[in-house]
Amino acid sequence: MKAVQYLDVESVRVGEVPDPELLTADDVLVRVTASAICGSDLHLYRGHIPGMSPGSIMGHEYVGTVAAVGDRVRQFQVGDRVVGTFHVACGACAQCRLGQYHQCAGGGVLGYGLAFGDYPGTQAEMVRVPYGDVNLRKIPDGLADEKAIFCGDILTTAYGAVRNSGLQPGERCAVIGAGPVGLMAVMAARVMGAAEVYSIDRDPERAEATAAFGAIPIASSRTNPVRRIMQATDGLGADVVIEAVGGPQTLALAFQLVRGGGRIAAVGVTAETEWSYPLMTALTRDITFRVGLANIHRDIDATMKLVQAGRLDPSSVISHRLPLEGAPEGYRLFHEQRATKVLLTI
Amino acid sequence: MKAVQYLDVESVRVGEVPDPELLTADDVLVRVTASAICGSDLHLYRGHIPGMSPGSIMGHEYVGTVAAVGDRVRQFQVGDRVVGTFHVACGACAQCRLGQYHQCAGGGVLGYGLAFGDYPGTQAEMVRVPYGDVNLRKIPDGLADEKAIFCGDILTTAYGAVRNSGLQPGERCAVIGAGPVGLMAVMAARVMGAAEVYSIDRDPERAEATAAFGAIPIASSRTNPVRRIMQATDGLGADVVIEAVGGPQTLALAFQLVRGGGRIAAVGVTAETEWSYPLMTALTRDITFRVGLANIHRDIDATMKLVQAGRLDPSSVISHRLPLEGAPEGYRLFHEQRATKVLLTI
Amino acid sequence: MKAVQYLDVESVRVGEVPDPELLTADDVLVRVTASAICGSDLHLYRGHIPGMSPGSIMGHEYVGTVAAVGDRVRQFQVGDRVVGTFHVACGACAQCRLGQYHQCAGGGVLGYGLAFGDYPGTQAEMVRVPYGDVNLRKIPDGLADEKAIFCGDILTTAYGAVRNSGLQPGERCAVIGAGPVGLMAVMAARVMGAAEVYSIDRDPERAEATAAFGAIPIASSRTNPVRRIMQATDGLGADVVIEAVGGPQTLALAFQLVRGGGRIAAVGVTAETEWSYPLMTALTRDITFRVGLANIHRDIDATMKLVQAGRLDPSSVISHRLPLEGAPEGYRLFHEQRATKVLLTI
């Protein structure tokens, strides 16, 4: 089959590889119909995360149809339309039993290299999904692939971060970063009842674009976001801040934007191992700070329902649709920030 | 001053009464600028609730400006624009300390007769508000009286019922009754993230009108609501049902609409003392049933913020605006179901 | 194998029946080491619940060791010590996916007759457990069978009711009924932080016995429980009431004991289909009422940990230990209220 293969830093190709096979009785083979390029794929592309060998198949955002099921699979049949979770879990370990699928002892991320389970990725004509009953969901009739695909990763990541923040209806939320995850966080905060959502991005054009999603845009290259939000909140600060960039500056900004007693949820992926935490400020101001990869399994059923009902519309972030063969171009466009979101259709 | 006085069953008048005075150091006098007629005022008007003497001043939904404050009042000054809570609480008893202001030992309802504290009502040029610090809220600049007034009663009543139901984002909610409280419940369920809100009313016109608020209308005189909701939920039922009518039939309907493990919150006021509860059904299906008057104080700050941010727009339910002198006509129109909501402006 | 068979009203016998076999790939066969007689088994014994044919095997509280597993079973191996949940669920339907295992579309109760799935019971040398991965839990080393067995039914039932009531640390809880489930509710309310737990039973001896579990006993045949609790709570009432008897009088008592704004969780099984609900009282006092069979799967991992840590000790309720052959005597003793809890060891 054809698949997008990692070759080297800033170099991917579409090559011919052997078809995957069922390896365990819990496996499901999925014929991929679409796979998106995720912001975290760029970390691999840019060589920031080790563990990809030349030839490894990339990708972890996907939808498709079931092509084969192992003997222990109960919930899926050949032909089912499915969306997969970007991280895979066993469903049976102590963490999975607590509902902490993203902390599964034997879990990993599809197409993300050795440190994440060494699973072949989804930017391919076919993918083997371990523990299919756990890591797949049926797509309801009438729900388009282009919408469902986001439930398996960035929409649910953003939604989960807003949920982790404990946002209450009527509260004010600031979202740092207007990339795909930031946009999804704006949508999620709206649907969970935020009175106001402020979207902060350096790029005025990106910032302005969030108004269409119900946000109050703040272009931080032109407007001081701290002053702006303090004015809007009578000097109190945002009840909740979602950090969707990753990196020391935006984390520090989050602590400046949040009100005393407020909550920060960070989903931006970063390569920094340590960060200078404002301990005294946080101590006197009682700040809750949560940073973590998403638990897709916990929230995907809710996001699927909200997308199906039209209350969340994630497909609007897609800027480019390319065939699988266009993957090298798609990666390049995304890398050069000339694409918001690239969907590879297969 | 002028005030709307109860005379007898289906008879009110606008009469001249003495101005109220500060009776305790905690009192605030409010010059009323608008007072609405509540569905529960009709219970008095129709003689269903005893305790109103001829001459008693009616009304409990109001906004105005502070005219005088008692010596112990800390939070208000003459001239402040304010909205009041329909029920009044002392703020200091054991229930108030638990945040259960609607269960205040010494509380009551303005303009609702002997059994509710014998307080003069708000459909008047001036009203004395006991424990002003507890029972008033400042109206933010830019928030119109016509919107703020609903935060003191029916909007927050409906919002509180949805909150009491524990509605989670992505859930499906059915609202029984498309009167003012039902409409507010539709709005509240939407803002709290319901994937779908079904609005059920016998009257096709009233039902259809809820579509403008984001509901899926079901005219129960034409469509069996149980069958309709079971179809829409794969036979599961609604996660949450809000009963906003009051009465045995609609309560029984709520139990038919709700899924096993679901929750019913009833806010419809009824004069029935007992009701035949479907015990065996509830036992095997694990139903949570909550019925109760609202705790406005708990939720009014959230609803004020949501209205101010434009996420809730309660003023759209107003069908008639009349001067205080028009109160007898307003009561008649509402009683005859020819008005949805009557606002008396003063 | 030997098994306890229902014959007729107030008549059971230990007879010889064919060994069970694996019927589906999800089944697990468990060699039973102990099975208890549940209060709800008495409903069958007394003929209050239809659906048991002569010869049906009784029982649903059990522990044992795994004797065989179907091909799709992932989590168990032959020889594992296990405790089973009294109700069985498929783990895959819409309700199970919501975590509502007690509302499983294809679920039932072991040994409880036609209306509950027609599953053979557990008072036997061997039992077939459908969907073994879903309906069994491994017993940790060092945790005695006599303790673990209660996690599969009455301890977790009581624990779940207290959790459903939303009991907060520092609150006051009243438990109606000092039978096995009532005693477990006392323990559960203590472990969840109740400041005070009042245990109410007509029988002074049963009531007094609850003091050993940390309760404040009220023998309702001698002391008016409403007056007693009102005195103890400055006229407020209990924050939470757990009704563990079943029947109109004790349900009505619950509404008298609870404070305004309080919560009632009823787990007592009753054969009444309807009940005269105090609607007006509940409306003005804002009462939350939940009645339902337990969701064992939701809470069993927590109760297992608490029992293992010694914070809950359910085995203290056992009054009689009998061999399987003693089942007829055990049923008789329990029926005549001469036993608190009978354990059949096999």
Added chain:
Amino acid sequence: MKAVQYLDVESVRVGEVPDPELLTADDVLVRVTASAICGSDLHLYRGHIPGMSPGSIMGHEYVGTVAAVGDRVRQFQVGDRVVGTFHVACGACAQCRLGQYHQCAGGGVLGYGLAFGDYPGTQAEMVRVPYGDVNLRKIPDGLADEKAIFCGDILTTAYGAVRNSGLQPGERCAVIGAGPVGLMAVMAARVMGAAEVYSIDRDPERAEATAAFGAIPIASSRTNPVRRIMQATDGLGADVVIEAVGGPQTLALAFQLVRGGGRIAAVGVTAETEWSYPLMTALTRDITFRVGLANIHRDIDATMKLVQAGRLDPSSVISHRLPLEGAPEGYRLFHEQRATKVLLTI
């Protein structure tokens, strides 16, 4: 009157100062009957926190009787036995209205110097309490001063931290530090249903002493706490960690002890402004980290009830009872770690 005055680093005296007077209509004067020396008083004593002038009155943990009330005070009368909150709040600002009394715009800490509102302290014969209705609680009859006093500070601080951690019944909790706050956290975690509480302290004697409070002691000078807790939790880690020391090492330890997806609540006061946060670890492990001063007002009613019911017994931490004149000795003993907790009785 007599009062404990700060003179210089490691130097306090009992001097004669003018009696306090009512300055505002919201003030209450309290005749102090006992005031404890808090661990945070040692920060002042050691000169780690600036803002105390020579002669400033120290102390913020106290009980007493009401001696005078301002005109706006509603809830207290002369003669009432009261306990005060260590931090004072206005009760009316935006943060107070959110229930965030510890974030009050105009708040502070009694006896803690210029940066905390410059309020005279409570280690004196009399203290002026601003906003008395907000910052005092009546002590129920039968509740000893020596127990009630801890509800105004360290017991409720520890209790609040456990509550902030979201501890669920059945979870495993590690408490770092076995000083007074750590001991209170052990008690609080027990009362909220922790299956197991591990108490970690370098000092073997202090560690062992926690067993009497229900903890599993770990003397970290002898036993590696990470290895010990990983063994006890099958390699998973503690669900919740309470850090009750303050400082980089113990914060780092918390991140090593907590399971993936777990929560850390830090209450140890530290003078560090920044701390090297393990960002990558937290990102992949999804850790929630909350550090902050306590919100006493939120939880004091619950802790009072639990102490009154005998479920929490904080007075057991008192090692020394001295008259007010003994304050210099008390500070010295506490400073030299020869006292666990010093109570000054007046």
